[in-house]
Amino acid sequence: MTNKMWGGRFSAGPAEIMGEINASIDFDQRLFAQDIAGSLAHCAMLADRDIISKSDAGEIKRGLEQVQSEIEAGSFTFSRGLEDIHMNVEARLAEIIGPAAGRLHTGRSRNDQIATDFKLYVRDVIGLLDDQLAGLQAGFVAQAERHAATIMPGFTHLQSAQPVTFGHHCLAYVEMLARDRGRFEDARRRLNQSPLGAAALAGTSFPIDREQTAKALGFDSPARNSLDAVSDRDFVLETLAAASICAIHLSRFAEEVVIWSSAQFRFISMSDKFSTGSSIMPQKRNPDAAELVRAKAGRIIGALTALMVVMKGLPLAYSKDMQEDKEPAFDALDNLSLAIAAMTGMVEDMEPVADTMRAAAAAGFSTATDLADWLVRVAGLPFRDAHHITGSLVALAEEKRCGLEDLSLADMQSVNKAITEDVFSVLSVESSVASRTSLGGTAPENVLSEAKNWKRALKD
Ligand code: ARG
Numbered sequence: 070m071t072n073k074m075w076g077g078r079f080s081a082g083p084a085e086i087m088g089e090i091n092a093s094i095d096f097d098q099r100l101f102a103q104d105i106a107g108s109l110a111h112c113a114m115l116a117d118r119d120i121i122s123k124s125d126a127g128e129i130k131r132g133l134e135q136v137q138s139e140i141e142a143g144s145f146t147f148s149r150g151l152e153d154i155h156m157n158v159e160a161r162l163a164e165i166i167g168p169a170a171g172r173l174h175t176g177r178s179r180n181d182q183i184a185t186d187f188k189l190y191v192r193d194v195i196g197l198l199d200d201q202l203a204g205l206q207a208g209f210v211a212q213a214e215r216h217a218a219t220i221m222p223g224f225t226h227l228q229s230a231q232p233v234t235f236g237h238h239c240l241a242y243v244e245m246l247a248r249d250r251g252r253f254e255d256a257r258r259r260l261n262q263s264p265l266g267a268a269a270l271a272g273t274s275f276p277i278d279r280e281q282t283a284k285a286l287g288f289d290s291p292a293r294n295s296l297d298a299v300s301d302r303d304f305v306l307e308t309l310a311a312a313s314i315c316a317i318h319l320s321r322f323a324e325e326v327v328i329w330s331s332a333q334f335r336f337i338s339m340s341d342k343f344s345t346g347s348s349i350m351p352q353k354r355n356p357d358a359a360e361l362v363r364a365k366a367g368r369i370i371g372a373l374t375a376l377m378v379v380m381k382g383l384p385l386a387y388s389k390d391m392q393e394d395k396e397p398a399f400d401a402l403d404n405l406s407l408a409i410a411a412m413t414g415m416v417e418d419m420e421p422v423a424d425t426m427r428a429a430a431a432a433g434f435s436t437a438t439d440l441a442d443w444l445v446r447v448a449g450l451p452f453r454d455a456h457h458i459t460g461s462l463v464a465l466a467e468e469k470r471c472g473l474e475d476l477s478l479a480d481m482q483s484v485n486k487a488i489t490e491d492v493f494s495v496l497s498v499e500s501s502v503a504s505r506t507s508l509g510g511t512a513p514e515n516v517l518s519e520a521k522n523w524k525r526a527l528k529d
Pocket residue numbers: 093097153179180183389391392
């Protein structure tokens with residue numbers, strides 16, 4: 070049997086394997102609400118422009134609403150023979166209202182339909198992700214407020230570098246997530262042009278009103294070029310690029326959670342809610358949730374890569390290759406949403422172990438820079454000389470197997486005579502972080518006021 074929708078010129082039906090490779094209904098049924106919204110907008114416009122009769126339009130609207138409730142109720146039977154969501158909806162519409170259903174597809178094509186559906190879908194997902202990211206930011210901000218003065222080692226090269234506060238570390242992620250939200254918002258703004266009415270690729274001879282359908286669907290305007298409108302998937306690429314960068318941020322924090330919750334670090338504790346045990350080693354508490362968030366970045370970046378490779382060789386306008394955009398995008402965006410939710414739970418749940426973090430912050434001569442700065446500020450030395458002198462003092466402390474603050478004044482003066490008792494006031498980790506009051510610095514008062522600013526900003 071030839072295809073009812075497009076089989077006019079065919080004398081035989083498709084090979085069975087075509088059902089496997091060609092049909093997209095197994096995954097694009099997810100777009101039913103967007104597909105029906107697009108059809109309702111198109112139908113109303115066709116009637117307003119007298120392209121179809123008001124009574125046919127009324128029937129089509131009634132039928133589409135019934136299709137929607139059938140799908141929502143789970144009583145709709147999707148058919149692979151009907152390939153995709155567009156034809157499944159239209160075929161059922163014909164069963165419900167009869168021949169008038171055939172008038173709906175006037176002046177449009179599945180090419181502009183799918184571009185419209187997918188844009189509407191991606192736009193909805195961006196809204197959802199933005200809300201979730203705001204929630205994750207709020208989680209980090211709450212920790213920052215509680216732990217504005219909780220000292221931990223700051224690392225470079227994963228070597229103890231200078232003391233920072235846990236709150237400061239949390240607020241770093243709030244900034245990263247703010248940029249993620251900005252990227253999604255930017256993608257959303259650029260995608261918001263309607264492809265509907267571009268038809269197959271060249272536009273249509275019917276006197277359609279693309280402004281009207283664009284407005285009805287919440288687009289800012291119609292896309293200006295019909296060839297571009299049906300062949301553009303930048304909106305998916307941009308969203309997946311934003312998703313990939315966001316996933317990288319989540320993965321970096323997940324990696325820190327894995328490190329921090331290890332027995333060797335013990336910087337944070339996680340409740341049983343986010344840890345799992347081992348089936349053989351009774352002592353274990355594994356940070357599975359964090360590890361899985363870290364791994365999600367792989368598949369999200371994979372989706373971006375997959376779609377970039379699909380798109381790069383396609384001539385204008387539509388090619389069926391573009392049907393391959395949906396599964397990776399659905400998978401990536403679903404998993405990003407899941408990762409954000411799990412990460413939000415972990416951020417709310419984690420408790421810093423202040424003693425361990427403070428002890429680690431004090432190890433490794435972490436206030437050496439404070440000593441060098443003191444030599445510049447009080448003894449008036451050029452920073453390069455101060456750096457060299459401090460290096461000698463670190464070597465001396467290493468030799469004596471003690472911290473810088475444990476050296477005697479005589480030890481200090483044996484390296485440089487200008488050093489006085491006052492130097493000891495800058496060698497504690499507390500005085501070190503308290504002194505870092507420069508804009509964006511780790512001083513607890515800075516961190517607290519930044520946390521308060523963010524709290525206010527997130528409320529608006
Ligand atoms: N299922 C198709 C897709 O996702 C819809 C557009 C099909 N257009 C066509 N001319 N076959 O891309």
